[in-house]
Amino acid sequence: xxxxxxxxxxxxxxxxxxxxxxxxxxxxKHVNVVLRGVNLRVYDGERVAIIGxxxxxxxxxxxxxxxxxxxxxxxxxxxxxxxxxxxxxERVNVLKQxxxxxxxxxxxxxxxxxxxxxxxxxxxxxxxxxxxxEGRVREVAKMVQLSDKILDKYPGELSGGMMQRxxxxxxxxxxxxxxxxxxxxxALDVSIQAQIIELINNIHKKLELAILxxxxxxxxxxxxxxxxxxxxxxxxxxxxxxxDIITRPKHEYTNLLIASYxxxx
Amino acid sequence: MVLAVKAKxxxxxxxxxxxxxxxxxxxxxxxxxxGEVFCLVGESGCGKSTIGNTIIGILPPYxxxxxxxxxxxxxxxVGNLRDYTGIRGRVVSYVPQNPGTSLNPYQTIGTQLYxxxxxVYGWDKKKSLEVAKKYLSLVELDPESVIDYYPHELSGGMQQRxxxxIALSTGxxxxxxxxxxxALDAHLRLQxxxxxxxxxxxxxLTLILITHDLVSTGKICDTVAVVYSGKIVEKCSGSNVIxxxxxxxxxxxxxxxxxxxxxxxxxxxPGEPPKPGEEIAGCVFAPRCPLAFEKCVEPPPSFNVYxxxxxxxxxxxxxxx
Ligand SMILES: Nc1ncnc2c1ncn2[C@@H]1O[C@H](COP(=O)(O)OP(=O)(O)OP(=O)(O)O)[C@@H](O)[C@H]1O
Ligand SMILES: Nc1ncnc2c1ncn2[C@@H]1O[C@H](COP(=O)(O)OP(=O)(O)O)[C@@H](O)[C@H]1O
Ligand SMILES: [Mg+2]
Ligand SMILES: [Mg+2]
Numbered sequence: 001x002x003x004x005x006x007x008x009x010x011x012x013x014x015x016x017x018x019x020x021x022x023x024x025x026x027x028x029k030h031v032n033v034v035l036r037g038v039n040l041r042v043y044d045g046e047r048v049a050i051i052g053x054x055x056x057x058x059x060x061x062x063x064x065x066x067x068x069x070x071x072x073x074x075x076x077x078x079x080x081x082x083x084x085x086x087x088x089x090e091r092v093n094v095l096k097q098x099x100x101x102x103x104x105x106x107x108x109x110x111x112x113x114x115x116x117x118x119x120x121x122x123x124x125x126x127x128x129x130x131x132x133x134e135g136r137v138r139e140v141a142k143m144v145q146l147s148d149k150i151l152d153k154y155p156g157e158l159s160g161g162m163m164q165r166x167x168x169x170x171x172x173x174x175x176x177x178x179x180x181x182x183x184x185x186x187a188l189d190v191s192i193q194a195q196i197i198e199l200i201n202n203i204h205k206k207l208e209l210a211i212l213x214x215x216x217x218x219x220x221x222x223x224x225x226x227x228x229x230x231x232x233x234x235x236x237x238x239x240x241x242x243x244d245i246i247t248r249p250k251h252e253y254t255n256l257l258i259a260s261y262x263x264x265x
Numbered sequence: 266m267v268l269a270v271k272a273k274x275x276x277x278x279x280x281x282x283x284x285x286x287x288x289x290x291x292x293x294x295x296x297x298x299x300g301e302v303f304c305l306v307g308e309s310g311c312g313k314s315t316i317g318n319t320i321i322g323i324l325p326p327y328x329x330x331x332x333x334x335x336x337x338x339x340x341x342x343v344g345n346l347r348d349y350t351g352i353r354g355r356v357v358s359y360v361p362q363n364p365g366t367s368l369n370p371y372q373t374i375g376t377q378l379y380x381x382x383x384x385v386y387g388w389d390k391k392k393s394l395e396v397a398k399k400y401l402s403l404v405e406l407d408p409e410s411v412i413d414y415y416p417h418e419l420s421g422g423m424q425q426r427x428x429x430x431i432a433l434s435t436g437x438x439x440x441x442x443x444x445x446x447x448a449l450d451a452h453l454r455l456q457x458x459x460x461x462x463x464x465x466x467x468x469x470l471t472l473i474l475i476t477h478d479l480v481s482t483g484k485i486c487d488t489v490a491v492v493y494s495g496k497i498v499e500k501c502s503g504s505n506v507i508x509x510x511x512x513x514x515x516x517x518x519x520x521x522x523x524x525x526x527x528x529x530x531x532x533x534x535p536g537e538p539p540k541p542g543e544e545i546a547g548c549v550f551a552p553r554c555p556l557a558f559e560k561c562v563e564p565p566p567s568f569n570v571y572x573x574x575x576x577x578x579x580x581x582x583x584x585x586x
Contacts, residue, residue: 017418019418051450052450053422053450053452053453054420054421054422054423054425054426054448054449054450054453055419055420055422055423058420059420059421103421104421106363106366107366159309159310159537160309161309183421183448186421186447186448187447188309189307189308189309189477190308190477190478190479190518190521190522191308191477191517191518191521191533191534192308192309192533193521193531193533194521194531194532194533195533197531198531198533216422216448216449216450216451217450217451217523218451218525219522219523219524219525220523222523222525222528223523223528223531246525246526247526253452256452257450257451257452258451258525260450260451260452260454260455261451261525262525263455263484
């Protein structure tokens with residue numbers, strides 16, 4: 001296993017969504033448990049993939065790491081801090097070290113702002129100086145290959161691939177320690193998928209950050225991770241090096257996943 | 266042989282603010298037999314959804330059409346006249362590209378299914394919900410809980426499956442599915458494809474699949490049409506498209522797909538497809554084609570080779586042999 005600092009550490013996390021039933025059942029509240037005791041470690045600079053079937057709790061797991069969903073049980077440490085025990089302001093500061101690219105690119109950007117503003121806004125709200133803001137936006141735009149012309153556009157005018165570049169640019173604007181991506185390529189065509197995979201790996205090399213990718217696609221995981229965690233019905237059923245998992249799956253579900261992949265692709 | 270869909274030199278464009286027509290589909294002809302699995306592949310922006318939306322009858326009012334389109338021999342597009350009476354939603358149904366935005370966020374999945382079943386079969390709520398549950402189980406969703414869920418309470422892949430359930434519940438004869446499995450893991454994708462194949466046998470469902478994943482397409486489709494810049498550049502059988510891609514574009518699409526256990530470098534296709542309104546005099550793919558030569562400044566006709574059709578000058582000499 002890799003050594004170095006642990007960037008994200010989840011211990012026995014149980015989490016879910018509070019639901020109120022419909023009709024008379026709305027008198028009762030209960031938690032619909034999605035994650036059933038998840039343990040996860042992401043080390044400094046490594047690339048980890050979370051793989052699992054649809055509805056298995058991958059996005060939910062990310063919400064927990066991002067401070068958006070408080071677990072019912074267990075602890076969540078980001079950069080050594082138990083985020084749900086921190087006062088709100090400190091939690092925000094820790095989470096600034098975490099870049100995030102959400103699952104649905106089309107819903108994630110404010111349609112009324114130009115790309116340039118989308119990128120400068122987080123810096124301005126962090127009280128950076130105007131000349132710093134401009135320099136940083138230029139730097140990041142260059143890293144993800146966004147031209148000046150694109151910076152002046154609105155999200156609605158962008159193709160899916162460009163939109164994903166903008167989201168990645170925004171996620172690394174504070175130079176984070178870890179970049180979290182939820183299905184970064186599943187809305188893109190295969191050619192653009194190949195470009196985005198290359199881009200993410202370039203960023204990994206240049207910024208030396210950790211990468212945590214959620215994907216349902218084993219083929220994509222091969223290119224975006226060194227280590228993988230297989231999530232099944234809210235629990236981790238298998239973890240290890242991605243190449244080992246693909247050649248020698250241990251769990252029945254992983255086996256099924258690989259067999260299906262080979263049958264349909 | 267019954268033809269489910271037939272397009273003859275179909276052109277579809279969108280009017281912009283200055284009333285220029287930007288052609289997204291630039292003259293395509295194809296036939297889809299009843300019970301066939303017909304696939305449109307290509308990069309984003311090549312006009313796949315526009316062709317799909319024309320078959321379903323959901324083009325926006327500012328769309329312009331030329332040529333002809335028939336659905337079960339009924340002319341639905343003749344020139345710029347479009348008439349989908351009795352076809353839309355009944356004969357042809359569809360799974361939209363982006364289920365997250367196409368499901369109604371204010372209605373539970375059960376209610377949305379009820380509206381469809383009620384309008385098609387006139388069933389009351391009780392009967393509709395009973396049948397609705399069957400469709401939810403078909404796509405491997407837990408019917409008892411999901412029927413009461415709002416779309417935001419479902420994961421991305423569950424939304425996609427709910428949209429498929431709604432599309433199937435119309436009992437349509439033709440299903441146009443726009444990237445129906447892009448958010449699904451391999452296991453679920455295979456289940457769904459098997460389900461659709463079963464419906465093809467039992468209900469003689471005709472399937473028009475839209476996707477950018479050439480490799481998985483080849484395994485399930487009878488016919489594949491490769492679309493580039495609003496034109497069909499290659500048409501062949503699903504089995505041939507992986508073994509022997511004809512058009513350089515088809516080959517490049519295949520090279521961009523990750524394969525399990527084989528870690529070759531992924532190649533993206535350099536550059537991007539032409540924007541709508543961008544006219545290219547010769548072969549539309551020539552500006553990005555590594556194999557382009559002098560001849561390619563002229564638009565290639567479609568050559569018949571190896572039981573397929575390909576619009577590429579490299580086949581001029583061997584065509585028809
Ligand atoms: N906002 C919400 N309210 C209630 N339940 C939710 C909510 N979001 C997700 N769920 C439920 O949590 C479970 C896991 O969902 P999650 O979004 O984590 O899945 P996922 O693994 O990301 O799946 P996919 O690959 O399809 O995106 C599902 O059963 C879903 O119904
Ligand atoms: N409703 C619409 N209004 C205007 N232009 C559109 C509309 N739908 C698609 N287009 C344009 O038509 C072209 C083809 O798009 P589309 O059919 O969605 O391709 P694909 O499905 O292959 O990605 C694109 O350039 C797109 O911008
Ligand atoms: Mg998800
Ligand atoms: Mg489309």
